[in-house]
Amino acid sequence: MLEGVERDIPAFSSISTLLAALTLVLGGAVVLSGRRRKAYLAFIGLCANLFLWHLFCIYRSSTALAYLALGCLCFVPVSLLAFLRTWLGENRSQESGILLGVPRSVWVLLGAEEAALLYAYTQRAYPHSFWAHVPSLIRVLTLVGLYAALSPLLHAYRRSMSRVEKRRLLYLLGVGAITVTAAAIDHLPSPYGSGGPATGSLLTIVYLYFLQQTLFLDRLLDINELLAKVVVLSAFVLLLSAILTLMTLIGVEQKQVVTLVAFVILILYEPLRNLLEAQVHKWTARERYELKQHLGELRNALTNIIDLREAVRKVLSLLEETQRMTHASVYLVDADGAGYELQGHFGPRPVERLDAAARRPLLWRLLATRQPVTLEQLERERQSLAATGGATAELENLDAIGRTLLELHAGVVIGIFASTLERKETERQGMPWPAEEEPWVPGETLLGLLCIKDDRIPDPFAPDELERLASVASQLGITVQNSKLYERMKERDRLAALGEMAAGLAHEIRNPLGAIKGAAELVAPRPGEKLPEDAADFLQIIVEETRRLNRVVSQFLDYARPLRGELVLVDVNEVVRRTLLLLPQEARGGQNPPAEIQLALMPDLPPVRGDPEQLRQVFLNLALNALQALEAGPCAPGESPRLTISTAQRRGRNGMQVEVRFADNGPGIAPSTRKSLFIPFFTTRERGTGLGLPISQRIVEHHGGTIEVRSRLGQGATFTVVLPVEEAPPTR
Numbered sequence: 001m002l003e004g005v006e007r008d009i010p011a012f013s014s015i016s017t018l019l020a021a022l023t024l025v026l027g028g029a030v031v032l033s034g035r036r037r038k039a040y041l042a043f044i045g046l047c048a049n050l051f052l053w054h055l056f057c058i059y060r061s062s063t064a065l066a067y068l069a070l071g072c073l074c075f076v077p078v079s080l081l082a083f084l085r086t087w088l089g090e091n092r093s094q095e096s097g098i099l100l101g102v103p104r105s106v107w108v109l110l111g112a113e114e115a116a117l118l119y120a121y122t123q124r125a126y127p128h129s130f131w132a133h134v135p136s137l138i139r140v141l142t143l144v145g146l147y148a149a150l151s152p153l154l155h156a157y158r159r160s161m162s163r164v165e166k167r168r169l170l171y172l173l174g175v176g177a178i179t180v181t182a183a184a185i186d187h188l189p190s191p192y193g194s195g196g197p198a199t200g201s202l203l204t205i206v207y208l209y210f211l212q213q214t215l216f217l218d219r220l221l222d223i224n225e226l227l228a229k230v231v232v233l234s235a236f237v238l239l240l241s242a243i244l245t246l247m248t249l250i251g252v253e254q255k256q257v258v259t260l261v262a263f264v265i266l267i268l269y270e271p272l273r274n275l276l277e278a279q280v281h282k283w284t285a286r287e288r289y290e291l292k293q294h295l296g297e298l299r300n301a302l303t304n305i306i307d308l309r310e311a312v313r314k315v316l317s318l319l320e321e322t323q324r325m326t327h328a329s330v331y332l333v334d335a336d337g338a339g340y341e342l343q344g345h346f347g348p349r350p351v352e353r354l355d356a357a358a359r360r361p362l363l364w365r366l367l368a369t370r371q372p373v374t375l376e377q378l379e380r381e382r383q384s385l386a387a388t389g390g391a392t393a394e395l396e397n398l399d400a401i402g403r404t405l406l407e408l409h410a411g412v413v414i415g416i417f418a419s420t421l422e423r424k425e426t427e428r429q430g431m432p433w434p435a436e437e438e439p440w441v442p443g444e445t446l447l448g449l450l451c452i453k454d455d456r457i458p459d460p461f462a463p464d465e466l467e468r469l470a471s472v473a474s475q476l477g478i479t480v481q482n483s484k485l486y487e488r489m490k491e492r493d494r495l496a497a498l499g500e501m502a503a504g505l506a507h508e509i510r511n512p513l514g515a516i517k518g519a520a521e522l523v524a525p526r527p528g529e530k531l532p533e534d535a536a537d538f539l540q541i542i543v544e545e546t547r548r549l550n551r552v553v554s555q556f557l558d559y560a561r562p563l564r565g566e567l568v569l570v571d572v573n574e575v576v577r578r579t580l581l582l583l584p585q586e587a588r589g590g591q592n593p594p595a596e597i598q599l600a601l602m603p604d605l606p607p608v609r610g611d612p613e614q615l616r617q618v619f620l621n622l623a624l625n626a627l628q629a630l631e632a633g634p635c636a637p638g639e640s641p642r643l644t645i646s647t648a649q650r651r652g653r654n655g656m657q658v659e660v661r662f663a664d665n666g667p668g669i670a671p672s673t674r675k676s677l678f679i680p681f682f683t684t685r686e687r688g689t690g691l692g693l694p695i696s697q698r699i700v701e702h703h704g705g706t707i708e709v710r711s712r713l714g715q716g717a718t719f720t721v722v723l724p725v726e727e728a729p730p731t732r
């Protein structure tokens with residue numbers, strides 16, 4: 001079988017030699033880059049695997065080598081899978097059953113394939129036995145394996161929330177599938193295929209080259225970038241072949257030709273590449289995507305947004321859609337004005353925090369000039385300073401600003417300034433506004449930074465575009481101020497509500513206190529008397545009422561306390577699972593028959609930003625409410641009381657959301673009760689405090705979410721917590 005395919009092929013395959021050399025170069029470049037992140041190592045592994053395969057394919061006359069080549073081929077899907085999983089961040093080391101980024105079952109299958117191949121080799125003398133078919137079977141299996149190995153791209157596509165990133169992942173997936181198909185056609189027996197490595201294998205090299213570039217740039221490439229790279233590559237191939245042909249025609253010696261070609265590459269590579277790539281971008285990106293229009297749209301959209309997180313998300317997603325930049329990030333001043341915290345970004349992740357004191361040169365310049373700072377402009381200033389022999393202090397200052405820009409992954413930094421409104425407000429409150437000659441109180445005036453970069457072309461933004469970007473930043477500044485004002489107003493409302501609630505609380509405390517006093521008086525023995533016989537009952541009342549008082553007061557304090565605590569990335573499913581563990585046994589076992597709790601958690605739920613403790617409190621409140629409602633029994637006769645807790649992902653008006661649903665088949669909520677839900681101290685339960693829902697609502701609002709209630713009397717009730725999803729994580 002194996003020999004049959006290779007009968008017409010020359011003993012020495014020059015194309016395989018070329019392919020082996022190219023894979024070596026691609027892998028070698030990554031080795032030489034000196035970077036040792038896991039994804040880099042996985043890529044080197046993939047290249048080494050392909051290199052060995054091509055190497056063993058070179059001498060096609062040897063059967064042993066042909067079998068060895070097949071042995072390497074079996075590995076290719078596994079090394080591709082390992083690379084894609086590692087690179088796309090799917091490979092979490094704590095997962096069990098994963099070895100080197102690949103599930104154990106895949107390793108077992110690979111082991112079986114290799115063993116079968118080895119045995120088939122020992123049986124090669126019997127061309128009519130079953131074992132003679134093993135090489136073909138393995139080729140088919142490898143093909144299926146290669147398609148399956150692309151699955152991490154599909155998962156990343158499904159997971160990704162960014163439309164632009166989705167599109168790029170789709171390109172990568174599509175081109176990957178085409179490459180695998182083309183490589184498979186190559187290996188079909190003639191006349192259907194070429195009968196050996198050719199177009200498909202060359203396409204594999206091109207694909208590998210794109211993967212390598214994405215790895216180096218630390219972000220996904222867009223179609224016009226891919227196109228630019230193809231144009232550059234093709235131009236060089238054409239140029240070199242033209243030189244070679246010309247030299248050979250003239251009759252120059254081969255050795256001299258090689259030296260000459262090396263010179264041409266070294267001299268022309270940089271300028272020609274920049275020129276061609278810039279040209280392709282002009283043809284594709286510029287004409288198709290009008291930055292001006294997008295920025296106008298963005299400004300308008302920002303005027304309607306009060307929530308800061310949402311505003312940052314909107315700015316970043318619209319900037320990404322313009323396709324005019326490869327990196328963008330937003331930093332906002334922290335509470336004490338000592339630094340700027342990263343609020344969101346796309347492209348490779350920049351530093352988390354910029355210390356205001358340590359990065360004073362950049363902040364000072366932004367405050368003093370109120371103009372965007374660009375890398376190109378810094379470089380120009382540096383050159384003119386150096387030419388005129390300018391002061392070294394100024395040069396150092398420029399260098400320091402340049403370093404900060406690199407740290408921020410920024411080609412341009414635009415200040416987000418407080419508008420004069422804020423200034424008036426500050427002065428009205430009797431606080432001095434920083435004087436113009438003292439602009440280095442950054443936190444007061446400079447509310448944040450908008451950093452952008454296009455690493456595909458030099459000097460990517462025209463002055464009028466920078467102006468428009470600056471106006472977006474100033475609109476963002478207004479949103480920052482408005483949201484602060486809004487927060488202050490909310491706080492004032494809360495304090496007012498607390499004042500009203502104090503009256504309710506006094507009432508709540510007085511009732512049980514009366515009961516406690518009455519019970520204690522009945523129990524207290526007169527001098528010379530013993531404890532009355534029913535003392536135990538009264539003591540029980542005292543204990544229970546005191547417990548109730550304690551619960552009311554602690555819940556009141558929960559409501560009164562300002563919500564603080566750092567919001568971190570939270571896996572909602574995990575919080576739900578932990579809540580279940582907390583549900584006290586008596587809540588489950590109180591009914592007859594006991595309520596059944598069903599869990600339907602959606603896998604791969606995107607994370608939300610929140611406080612797991614506070615979220616657990618909300619989920620516990622809602623679950624306990626449902627279980628307490630179920631104590632009255634299920635709504636429909638014959639049904640067993642049931643609480644279903646489910647999680648899901650959904651697309652809301654302002655992006656993706658996660659919802660956690662608590663659905664019970666209890667008696668439901670009467671319309672009269674519905675109107676009063678969420679009002680502090682409203683309860684229909686004898687032992688209720690009426691604070692569970694208001695506290696839950698406050699916590700959920702603090703997380704930027706809402707609680708939805710759906711219920712009809714006699715048809716159960718469903719409480720749904722809706723939380724906004726944290727922006728999509730960057731793809732490496």
Ligand code: ADP
Pocket residue numbers: 621625626629664666667668669673677678682683684685687688689690691692693694717
């Ligand atoms: P409490 O549980 O202390 O009464 P809450 O604020 O948690 O306080 O609930 C207020 C009221 O809302 C309850 O007394 C009850 O009437 C109603 N309620 C809450 N959840 C449900 C539910 N799942 N089914 C029916 N009624 C509910």
